[in-house]
Amino acid sequence: MSAAGTLARPTSPGCDRPVLRERGQHEVFCGLTGIVWLHRKIQDAFFLIVGSRTCAHLMQSAAGVMIFAEPRFATAIIEERDLAGLADMHDELDRVVTQLLERRPDIKLLFLVGSCPSEVIKLDLSRAAERLSQKTLPQTRILAYTGSGIETTFTQGEDSCLNALVPLMPTTQEKNLLIAGTIADVVEDQFRTLFTAMGITNVGFLPARRAGALPPIGPNTQLLLAQPFLGETLKALEARGATRIDAPFPFGAEGSELWFRATAKAFGIPQERVTPIIDAPRERARRAVARHRDTLDGKSIFFFPDSQLEIPLARFLARELGMRPIEVGTPYLHRGILGADIDLLPDAVLSEGQDVDRQLARCRAEKPDLTVCGLGLANPLEAEGLRTKWSIELVFSPVHGFEQAGDLAELFARPLERTARLRV
Numbered sequence: 104m105s106a107a108g109t110l111a112r113p114t115s116p117g118c119d120r121p122v123l124r125e126r127g128q129h130e131v132f133c134g135l136t137g138i139v140w141l142h143r144k145i146q147d148a149f150f151l152i153v154g155s156r157t158c159a160h161l162m163q164s165a166a167g168v169m170i171f172a173e174p175r176f177a178t179a180i181i182e183e184r185d186l187a188g189l190a191d192m193h194d195e196l197d198r199v200v201t202q203l204l205e206r207r208p209d210i211k212l213l214f215l216v217g218s219c220p221s222e223v224i225k226l227d228l229s230r231a232a233e234r235l236s237q238k239t240l241p242q243t244r245i246l247a248y249t250g251s252g253i254e255t256t257f258t259q260g261e262d263s264c265l266n267a268l269v270p271l272m273p274t275t276q277e278k279n280l281l282i283a284g285t286i287a288d289v290v291e292d293q294f295r296t297l298f299t300a301m302g303i304t305n306v307g308f309l310p311a312r313r314a315g316a317l318p319p320i321g322p323n324t325q326l327l328l329a330q331p332f333l334g335e336t337l338k339a340l341e342a343r344g345a346t347r348i349d350a351p352f353p354f355g356a357e358g359s360e361l362w363f364r365a366t367a368k369a370f371g372i373p374q375e376r377v378t379p380i381i382d383a384p385r386e387r388a389r390r391a392v393a394r395h396r397d398t399l400d401g402k403s404i405f406f407f408p409d410s411q412l413e414i415p416l417a418r419f420l421a422r423e424l425g426m427r428p429i430e431v432g433t434p435y436l437h438r439g440i441l442g443a444d445i446d447l448l449p450d451a452v453l454s455e456g457q458d459v460d461r462q463l464a465r466c467r468a469e470k471p472d473l474t475v476c477g478l479g480l481a482n483p484l485e486a487e488g489l490r491t492k493w494s495i496e497l498v499f500s501p502v503h504g505f506e507q508a509g510d511l512a513e514l515f516a517r518p519l520e521r522t523a524r525l526r527v
């Protein structure tokens with residue numbers, strides 16, 4: 104790890120440009136946030152956070168707009184008295200889980216989600232999950248992962264959750280395509296249709312919509328990441344034999360086209376066969392993106408490190424909408440995963456990690472037209488007259504693939520259009 108604020112020139116593939124590395128105070132949400140989109144995706148799973156009242160409040164405010172008759176996440180609160188004796192805590196957890204499963208037999212997969220408090224008291228949720236699973240299987244499987252905010256960013260909750268699922272994936276020797284990373288169902292359907300048209304019919308998605316429908320994996324699995332924040336999951340999938348397809352992420356017309364073309368190449372499908380299949384959706388995407396070009400062309404943009412989507416998004420905004428990225432910050436720079444996007448990124452400061460005061464000073468000095476940042480920084484920056492975009496919205500919204508390219512561009516155009524309207 105480099106010292107704070109040093110410029111390093113990495114030698115890894117896909118990244119022969121200097122990176123500003125900073126280690127200081129950082130402003131990010133914790134991994135519990137991932138439950139908001141994960142619980143929508145895995146429709147028969149339940150997420151039980153083992154945490155404090157703070158964790159419960161965070162989840163309520165992050166997901167507060169969604170009121171369900173049958174909620175699929177909750178918090179088992181660690182009270183102060185629980186902090187005193189671990190034995191009580193395990194008994195309490197067993198009681199809460201038993202009650203929950205008696206009331207909700209529809210739950211097929213129960214995640215015990217660790218938090219800062221559960222980690223601080225060293226509550227071993229993996230062991231608890233194993234112990235409880237022995238009682239609840241085959242009706243319900245219980246797994247554990249951490250959503251703690253200790254030295255993590257909010258998208259790492261998904262990485263940790265998917266990583267916990269990998270050992271349960273069935274083994275196959277067949278050639279198949281595995282797409283890892285939560286994407287909206289509608290996007291999944293669009294991807295499946297295009298892959299089928301290309302002749303790739305054996306396609307699985309992680310996570311699957313149902314807990315019992317985990318995709319198979321093996322030595323002939325070609326792996327496509329749909330999200331760049333899955334470093335640990337990638338390692339686990341590669342350890343099961345999968346080979347990652349190197350491609351930019353499917354944001355915008357160009358990113359999506361390259362993603363599909365790289366997959367075709369990995370499957371030995373001639374590019375001439377791909378062209379007629381993606382021509383029409385790519386043209387639709389280009390037209391939809393072009394509608395926002397007048398608003399975004401030539402505008403400067405500054406990314407604070409938050410979602411880990413920053414580099415692929417900056418690439419999309421620069422190359423398809425003419426925006427000028429000033430600084431592209433990312434919490435972690437995984438060159439293996441992001442190399443193809445970095446290669447396409449125009450000149451900009453690339454920064455990894457955060458020292459928030461120094462970064463705020465750079466941002467204020469540059470006065471970008473748009474700043475992409477976490478919720479905690481957005482309001483103060485707005486009050487100072489900067490226009491902001493919440494990075495978390497980019498993870499909550501369907502933004503992958505050709506058909507969503509226009510919506511993705513709109514997410515960035517909206518704050519600038521709002522400002523223009525206010526000025527009229």
Ligand code: SF4
Pocket residue numbers: 133134135154155157158159161217218219220250251252253
């Ligand atoms: S897990 Fe940690 S950071 Fe997240 S809400 Fe709970 S206490 Fe806060």
